[in-house]
Amino acid sequence: GDSVTQMEGPVTLSEEAFLTINCTYTATGYPSLFWYVQYPGEGLQLLLKATKADDKGSNKGFEATYRKETTSFHLEKGSVQVSDSAVYFCALSSPDGNNRLAFGKGNQVVVIP
């Protein structure tokens, strides 16, 4: 079945550092790929998405490129801020699965001033 794998463990880094969170997927067909973010005390919200191979999603300085050849959708930001501290979830939506989202386990990101 469809699945998403995120790198293990929380990520702690200093302000202005470069952030990468790895995400790989397994899916039938051509899924759409998403990054959702959950800020402390808030609900889950869409950060960015890409719906076909080689598309790049971007928002708030974050970027992710849909790589079909490596089945990956890694999230990057060049210079993080304390306000980026949150839990980040990678997800996919398969056209064969009633468009339900399959999520990775999430990564807690802590940015230290």
Add this chain to the structure above:
Amino acid sequence: GAGVSQSPSNKVTEKGKDVELRCDPISGHTALYWYRQRLGQGLEFLIYFQGNSAPDKSGLPSDRFSAERTGESVSTLTIQRTQQEDSAVYLCASSLASAANTDTQYFGPGTRLTVL
């Protein structure tokens, strides 16, 4: 406009009791999803409604779980004879339509269920 709303925000119940969780989707959204987020885990799909079509119940973990939706509005998720492993945050999401898997799902704030 208003987002997805859920009630109650928190629910504490005793093992063996039934609970009912409510979701109000964004007006005009025909697709509605329920997910569960257990501690330290990603979200698990539970059930999906699209218009008047038969719901996709393939994610429900047992026959103690059921859900209903009235037309294209409110949905309720019912858990009968709750068990401690049902403790989780239950999230509802809605989207405009599910004709394509490119649609963005908008999530509610969730209901935190604790079964003692």
